[in-house]
Amino acid sequence: MSTIEVTNLSKSYGSVQALQDVSFTIPDGEFVVLLGESGAGKSTLLRCLNGITTPTSGSITIDDEPVNGPRNDVAMIFQQHYILEQMSAYSNALTGALGRTSFLKSLFSRYPEDDKHEALRALETVGLLDQANQRAGNMSGGQQQRVGIARALVQNPNLLLADEPVASLDPASAETVMRYIRQAASERDLSTVASLHQVNIAREFGERFLGMKEGELVFDGYRDEFTVDVIDEIYGDIETEAIREERTTGPNDDPTTRSGARAHEY
Ligand SMILES: Nc1ncnc2c1ncn2[C@@H]1O[C@H](COP(=O)(O)OP(=O)(O)OP(=O)(O)O)[C@@H](O)[C@H]1O
Numbered sequence: 001m002s003t004i005e006v007t008n009l010s011k012s013y014g015s016v017q018a019l020q021d022v023s024f025t026i027p028d029g030e031f032v033v034l035l036g037e038s039g040a041g042k043s044t045l046l047r048c049l050n051g052i053t054t055p056t057s058g059s060i061t062i063d064d065e066p067v068n069g070p071r072n073d074v075a076m077i078f079q080q081h082y083i084l085e086q087m088s089a090y091s092n093a094l095t096g097a098l099g100r101t102s103f104l105k106s107l108f109s110r111y112p113e114d115d116k117h118e119a120l121r122a123l124e125t126v127g128l129l130d131q132a133n134q135r136a137g138n139m140s141g142g143q144q145q146r147v148g149i150a151r152a153l154v155q156n157p158n159l160l161l162a163d164e165p166v167a168s169l170d171p172a173s174a175e176t177v178m179r180y181i182r183q184a185a186s187e188r189d190l191s192t193v194a195s196l197h198q199v200n201i202a203r204e205f206g207e208r209f210l211g212m213k214e215g216e217l218v219f220d221g222y223r224d225e226f227t228v229d230v231i232d233e234i235y236g237d238i239e240t241e242a243i244r245e246e247r248t249t250g251p252n253d254d255p256t257t258r259s260g261a262r263a264h265e266y
Pocket of ligand 1: 039041
């Protein structure tokens with residue numbers, strides 16, 4: 001768990017301003033959902049937080065330490081899970097320990113006992129302990145994504161980042177995977193930033209919401225402030241009639257309720 005401080009962050013690619021003067025602070029253990037249309041700057045922000053993209057200006061600190069490049073205590077889950085299909089779920093999870101194990105040892109699978117224990121604990125967290133020995137390539141997309149989460153947890157991060165982690169999954173698998181990410185974060189008190197494009201999933205799982213538009217942070221607030229008007233502001237002309245209708249006719253008046261969220265699938 002860590003405190004993340006983003007101050008006046010900007011990133012431009014030539015004439016494209018991908019991030020513009022973005023500032024926010026994430027206290028220890030908070031679960032933050034990042035929202036915005038395609039091209040709003042979500043991936044750029046996550047890549048800056050991960051240290052793989054250098055901002056044009058501004059700063060990021062994790063527990064007062066500046067992020068100047070990739071760090072072992074920051075783990076990332078991607079839309080494409082990049083797991084090794086020929087290896088078991090367990091072996092894939094263990095690769096999360098690579099940052100602290102020598103290449104030679106990892107080549108001969110000679111990981112320390114602590115790392116092996118961590119891999120099993122992580123598989124248990126994502127509900128795959130029973131399938132630890134299963135070949136990852138034979139698992140479903142949702143299960144493979146859960147293996148990717150386990151691998152990120154084995155890295156033992158202070159900050160967990162997820163870039164569209166459920167974008168390629170069917171709605172039921174997306175819910176399951178999000179539930180495991182949320183549970184893992186809360187069990188380990190992990191500060192988490194997850195970008196999502198499904199507003200219904202975001203409303204169901206988010207604790208705090210950052211809304212981006214054309215590189216700017218246009219919303220930063222908690223569940224009770226994350227209203228339909230805010231969604232309109234973030235997504236511009238996206239259709240929000242279903243939510244509005246639901247609000248006027250009830251009974252799912254609260255836009256953050258699970259059933260309310262289900263009524264509007266983007
Ligand atoms: N490496 C790059 N080179 C040039 N332009 C880039 C690069 N990466 C991102 N951009 C541009 O920066 C802007 C923000 O892109 P970014 O990928 O961060 O948005 P996003 O919100 O993650 O979009 P999506 O949901 O489609 O992934 C876009 O205009 C994009 O074309």
